[in-house]
Amino acid sequence: MYIGKFKSVSPRAVKPAGILKTFAERQKCNLTSRYQEQKFPFDTPMWDGGVGKTILASIVYNDASAETPSQEAWWPYEQSAYLLDGMVRLGILEDDENLLNVFRKNLSYMLDHPNEQRLLGHCYNDSPSEWPMAVFFRAAHAYIEAFGDEDAKQRFIEHYRNLPVETLGIGFRHINNIEGVLLCYAWSNDASLLEKAEKAYRLHNAHYSLHLEDEFELFRNKLVSDNGYVLHGVSFSEAVKLPVMLYLYSGKSEYLADAEKGLQWVLEHHEQIPGLPSCNEDFAGRDPLQGYETCVINDFAWALGYFLMATGKAEYADRMEKIFYNAFPGAILKDFTGLQYLSSPNQTIATAGSNNSFFFRGTATFRQFRTDHSAQCCTGNVHRILPNYILRSWMLDSNDAPVAALYGASSFSGVFNGKKYVINEKTSYPYAEDIAFEFSGEAVDMPFTFRIPGWCKNAAITLNGSALELPAAENGFCTVKRLWQPGDVLQLTLPMQVKRCNERYWAHYEYGPLVFSYNVPCTLHREDERSLAPCDVYPAGAWNYAIAADVPVEVVKSPVTEFPLDVPPVKLKVKAQKITNFDALELGRYTPEVPLFYQAIGDSETIELVPYASTLLRITAFPDLVERKVLNCHQVLVSDIYPYDFRKSMAEQQFLPEFLTDGELKNHCHDLVPERTGYCDLVKHFKSPENGIAYMAFRIYSDQARKATVAVSAGDAAEIFF
Known part of the structure; x- marks a missing residue:
């Protein structure tokens, strides 16, 4: 059972052209083909035999004092699986046998060495972690879908049948293997796999609702909470897609509702200008100084792809495009010879010592452009961003008709009702407004669906040079159904306008x-x-x-x-x-x-x-070009701090009286002296408990125009009520 509005296409059906082809060539020549120059773990056999006896474990670059036996380490296999996923997908797009053969060797070794429980991925060390397999399976899935490797397909189906539900539901990021379980369910139609995925998701929620100290886990109750939370960006991106996938294969709408609610909350509170959440590595608010991890550029966009397939809503494709055409190239050297671990909308320096985030502030190399960061997850993940975008730029609707979901020069080869066709997308998008879809192959009577971005207000189409009425859009997608003849050209024009976004x-x-x-x-x-x-x-x-x-x-x-x-x-x-x-x-x-x-x-x-x-x-x-004046306060009165229950409404709080006389103020409040800058730092004066509240009372004098401005700043753990 699959109820998505759209679905993915065979990886071999899509080929990049134009700008995207040049992107792919640069990445292949200067980054992906030179993976062994990017140091540990990419200079090891990786999944083709293992990474070696010891690994550097410190997150601070070149701190060789901290070493861990490889028997206890899972992260080299996570990081190398990221690379292998990007490598095999790029190899498929580029028909590059060298890249494909590297992946084949890694896949073959892993398949040939199951453990006693017939589980894959545990031949390298004694780590019980199932998280690296969640990453590696995506690479294997792309390869199997492209080349029809039935033996590998059956081995993965067997692996996920044998994986205990308790292991799937409990363990660091183990739950992300639900993606593999459900894709194996799609291959096999084995209902026990769908049942296992749902049971593990319930178990994960029940367990981690009682173990809040495991801060990397996004369980269902946290996802839908109205109280807010801070989470690791990759952990969120990997886990938020799981209820969407459960919806796709079970049809239970509550899964999708949970995911959309959780996604909306995170974007409302933590969205960065290029379209993805801030994460250094945890969520960090909307300030343009805060960074986002290069891992999240890929992982968040990958999750959005499932939202798009489930709902058919163009807003998810719009966001995927925004991330790809802005955040991704903004985090790399343009010749693909270096990347940032953390990148920001505002950055005026990018050196080994310029990391301004509180996560290893000034000590890690996260802002520098390099291919061997102290943690190599982003170095592996950057290989995936480009091929994932290209491969998901084309999708199929529920009747297997083509959908142009994401824009960029490319070609798509498909079959509809036995008729073979090719659509060449010719465009300089996103730098040009016109996109031409040229049809070739056999004549075929079918619908063709394309997207009208949310930022575009006056889209227009022509067919073979003649104006055509734009069909009514459904969730931002339009469909033209006709007998498509070889040589037909549907041209889409998306007028662009400048927009100033104020915040x-x-x-x-x-x-x-x-x-x-x-x-x-x-x-x-x-x-x-x-x-x-x-x-x-x-x-x-x-x-x-x-x-x-x-x-x-x-x-x-x-x-x-x-x-x-x-x-x-x-x-x-x-x-x-x-x-x-x-x-x-x-x-x-x-x-x-x-x-x-x-x-x-x-x-x-x-x-x-x-x-x-x-x-x-x-x-x-x-x-913003607004003139403001600093009016220093000479006296600030602050009440005692008393309990505040954030789970209750304002009307239910036990507040002190809001309006007090001057005498009452002096009796109830502490008289604080502002800093020399005119600021008064409450945290410095009070060691307040969590969920505490206090009143501030202060008097300022207006300027001659009888205008006065008060600026109050709250940190990550505070709220202000007026």
Whole structure:
């Protein structure tokens, strides 16, 4: 049983072209084919015999003092499975036998060495972890779907039949093997596998609801909680797709409802400008200074693909495109010779010591562009982003008719009612508004479905040069049904408009699926002469610009080159104002925060914004050009801290009276002296318990225009009520 609106296609049915082909060639030549130069564990046999006797275990790069016997380590197999998944998919897309043969060797060794329980993936060490297999299976699934390896298919079906439900439901990320269990159910139609997946999901929820100390697990009660939570970004991305898949194969709508509710909450509280959650490595809010892990670029988009297949909602495809065309290229060197572990919308330096996140602040190499980070998960995962996007750009509807789900130059070969056809998608998207679908092969009477992005308001289509009425959209997808003849061309035009997106005291600009940034002038410095040597990127020019909300924006276009990341074919010109308090690195080594208070400097000037994808150092979130004055408080009165139950409504809280006389204030409150900067830090003055509440009372004087502004800042663990 499968009830999705869309479903995946055979990996061999899709081929990249145009810009995507150039992307794929660069990745293959400069990253994927040179995997052994990217150090441990990629310089070992990996799943083709194991990674060796000992491994470096420290997360801080080059700390060789911490070593762990490989018998206890699962992460080298997770990291190498990431690489192998990307490698086999890219090998399929590129028809590259060298890449495919590397994967075949790893697959063969693993299949030939089951343990006594006939479980796969445990021949390398004594680790009981099933998490690496959840990753490796995705690579095996792509290979089996592409080449029809029936022996491998049956071995995996047997593996998941033999995997105990208790092991599947309990253990670090073990639950993510539900993806493999359900895909084996789709292969075999063995109802016991679906039953096992549902039972394990219930067990996982029951167990981890009582073991909240296991913070990496996203169990059902946490997913749907109204109280909020902070979670590891990869753990969320891997687990949020599981109820979607359970819905796809069981038809139980509550699974999908849970997943959509949980996803919406995370995006509301933690979405970053390029479309994915912040995670350093845990969720970190919406501030543009916070980073997102390169692993999450892939894993979150992979999860969104299941949401798209389950619902047929274009909003999920829109987000997948936004992540791929912005977050992904924004986190790599454009020749695919280095990547960041953590990347941000605002980053004005990217060196070995510039990690501004509180997760190993200043100590790990996470912001530097390199292929051998202290933790190699992102180095493995980056190989998957491009092939996953291309392979999911085409899907099938419930009747096996083609769906153009994600846009980019490519071709799709399919069969409908016995008729073989090919659709060539010719476009310079996302840098151009026109997409041409050219049909060849046999004449075929079938529906063809394509997406109208949510940002597009006036889409239009032509058929063989003549205007055609755009069909009514369903969840953002339109369908044209006709007898498609060889040589037919359906052209889709998606007009793009500049959009200013305002948030708190900053704003950013979008144009169609592209996010735009100020490209901070920079210099690059390799640590040695190797082309894959770690690369530091230093600022070499100013970035301290603010942009008023009402200034016009000019769109400047030029011809699209073979690789537009190098020469951006679309730019935005806008008037900007230099400001103070945003013109220097924090402590000389970190990207500064977007300032709330500043002063304008000199006259306005015209600056160019370029696609986020074309930048290494950038300002994406600009301070809003609003004049504010700091009015220092000379006295702050704060009440005692008393219990606050976040599970109850405001009306149910046991508050002190909100309005007190001056005498009552003095009797009930502590008199605090503000810092020299005019700020009053409550955490410094009170060692408050969790879930505590306090009142603040303060008096300020307005300026001559009788205007006054109060700025109150809350950290990650605080809320403010007015």
